[in-house]
Amino acid sequence: MSVTTAAAGDRQGMNTFRRLFARLEIDERLLGMVASLIVIWVGFHILSDGKFITPRNLYNLSTQTASVAAMTIGMVFVIVIRQIDLSVGSLLGVTAMIMGVIQARWLPQLVGLSHPSIWIVAVISGILIGAFLGAINGLIIGYLGVPSFVVTLGGLLIWRGCAWWVTTGQTVAPLDDTFVLLGGGAYGTLGDTGSWIVAGLAVVAIAFAAIHRRRRKVRFGFPVRPVWAEVIVVGGQCALVIAFAATMIAYEMPSGAVKHLAELKGWTIPEGGLSIAEGIAYPVLIVIVLAVGGTLVLNRTRFGRYVFAMGGNPEAANLAGIDIRRMTLWVFVLMGALCGIAASIASARLQSAGNSIGTLDELKVIAGAVIGGCSLSGGVGTIAGAILGAIVIQSLQSGMSLLGFDASLQNIVTGLVLVVAVFVDQLYQRRRRL
Structure with missing residues (x-):
């Protein structure tokens, strides 16, 4: 009897998680x-x-x-x-x-x-x-x-x-x-300033896309997430963007590279050394642009619809x-x-x-x-x-x-x-x- 009760409790817990994921649309x-x-x-x-x-x-x-x-x-x-x-x-x-x-x-x-x-x-x-x-x-x-x-x-x-x-x-x-x-x-790399600018633009784009998507669903009568679920999902995405940018900025340029750059720019390196943040690398920025473009093509164009239609049947x-x-x-x-x-x-x-x-x-x-x-x-x-x-x-x-x-x-x-x-x-x- 206790085993059956425990199994039922586990199934109920799994169903609760699934319902939560369904509300969050994850x-x-x-x-x-x-x-x-x-x-x-x-x-x-x-x-x-x-x-x-x-x-x-x-x-x-x-x-x-x-x-x-x-x-x-x-x-x-x-x-x-x-x-x-x-x-x-x-x-x-x-x-x-x-x-x-x-x-x-x-x-x-x-x-x-x-x-x-x-x-x-x-x-x-x-x-x-x-x-x-x-x-x-x-x-x-x-x-x-x-x-x-x-x-x-x-x-x-x-x-x-x-x-x-x-x-x-x-x-x-x-x-x-x-x-x-x-x-x-x-x-x-973009450096610290450029990385924060890119991260800020990404956060704005995520928020704008979420608002636009929600308004379109409401206009055409489709179900939408509860407001609390929308805030959790969008907030989580923005937090990931900010955390990624902060991590890239936390990595400082190696001392040898700093010295070489200072020589090229004519800078004077102070006694305590010169600290320069790397930030988001150019290849990562390229991939981000390609990913956004690919997602739009796949989900928002006739070409993308044809691709899924071919794969489906x-x-x-x-x-x-x-x-x-x-x-x-x-x-x-x-x-x-x-x-x-x-x-x-x-x-x-x-x-x-x-x-x-x-x-x-x-x-x-x-x-x-x-x-x-x-x-x-x-x-x-x-x-x-x-x-x-x-x-x-x-x-x-x-x-x-x-x-x-x-x-x-x-x-x-x-x-x-x-x-x-x-x-x-x-x-x-x-x-x-x-």
């Missing part, structure tokens, strides 16, 4: 990922004797995640339409190598070293090259009907080979000084007049363009372009998207969840590196996490069908 899977991320961070912080949850490590984690997160945004579109792209890491590699050659060997001969146009031409070239290579994948998949698994698996090998042939395996360095800022580093979407082949082409063009942006971030962070850049990034990107809630059966996925998934993957690798684990073990853990994520997704899909 996705249980997203909340589960946040909880998992907290457990991972706390666990590594304890095991590393307090070295993981520090401004320095979190700053490095944010810049390391940026290139993978940029590609994960594109992978959401790809997986939602029931496709896959195994070539993103190799595509990043060949694009980075070409951009490196453009800015280190070709353009300096035409416009001179450190010309202000070099980084602009390099980035635009990388995006266009990535989009072109993505279009090749999209044409073969969409118009020739070859399965995306086969096409992109072949692309993984082809583009990696092309990356080697660009310079016959030689690493391209040094890259343009302004281009290198796109990777973060000591000087590629391709046959019905085709009968409804959606050009499946053309949509597939444009989704892979988008994926390629984002690989070009990711190549800019990755090569700028490393300050060089080597033949191995982007190796196994396809594993991180797919794992991040799946962990973030993208279903391999299509029709389901969010940009925010995918980026959170990318942070989970990078946190695991960063934590294991901090503890001294080698790369092979990191790959094993990442692979296991991917398998578990797919298994959990299958359980979730079965639960939804019941």
Whole structure:
């Protein structure tokens, strides 16, 4: 009798939590990922004797995640339409190598070293090259009907080979000084003032979006959250933004970088030393802009509606007049363009372009998207969840590196996490069908 009473109490407690989540309109899977991320961070912080949850490590984690997160945004579109792209890491590699050659060997001969146009031409070239290579994948998949698994698996090998042939395996360095800022580093940041401005704008945007969304629901007669629930959700989002900005600002520029900057600016360093806050890194800002743009495209445009329609039921979407082949082409063009942006971030962070850049990034990107809630059966996925998934993957690798684990073990853990994520997704899909 007591066991039955305890079980009933547990079920009642679970139902209470579910009702609370329903009132708050919080996705249980997203909340589960946040909880998992907290457990991972706390666990590594304890095991590393307090070295993981520090401004320095979190700053490095944010810049390391940026290139993978940029590609994960594109992978959401790809997986939602029931496709896959195994070539993103190799595509990043060949694009980075070409951009490196453009800015280190070709353009300096035409416009001179450190010309202000070099980084602009390099980035635009990388995006266009990535989009072109993505279009090749999209044409073969969409118009020739070859399965995306086969096409992109072949692309993984082809583009990696092309990356080697660009310079016959030689690493391209040094890259343009302004281009290198796109990777973060000591000087590629907004600083304290810029970071607070960005955080303030983000808080205003979150509040405005919540008010606008609530008014639209009321206008069309849709149910809305209680005011207390709205305040909790919006307040929590704003608190996360402020906490992130404060953490990035808490990380101070290394003394060597401060000394070098003082020499360039002609500053006099006081006896107690000069303290300069790093703030939000440029690559993180780029990913934030891409995430906002991707979310708007996915949820607020006809293109996004077509993407979900294709993933939900391709046959019905085709009968409804959606050009499946053309949509597939444009989704892979988008994926390629984002690989070009990711190549800019990755090569700028490393300050060089080597033949191995982007190796196994396809594993991180797919794992991040799946962990973030993208279903391999299509029709389901969010940009925010995918980026959170990318942070989970990078946190695991960063934590294991901090503890001294080698790369092979990191790959094993990442692979296991991917398998578990797919298994959990299958359980979730079965639960939804019941």
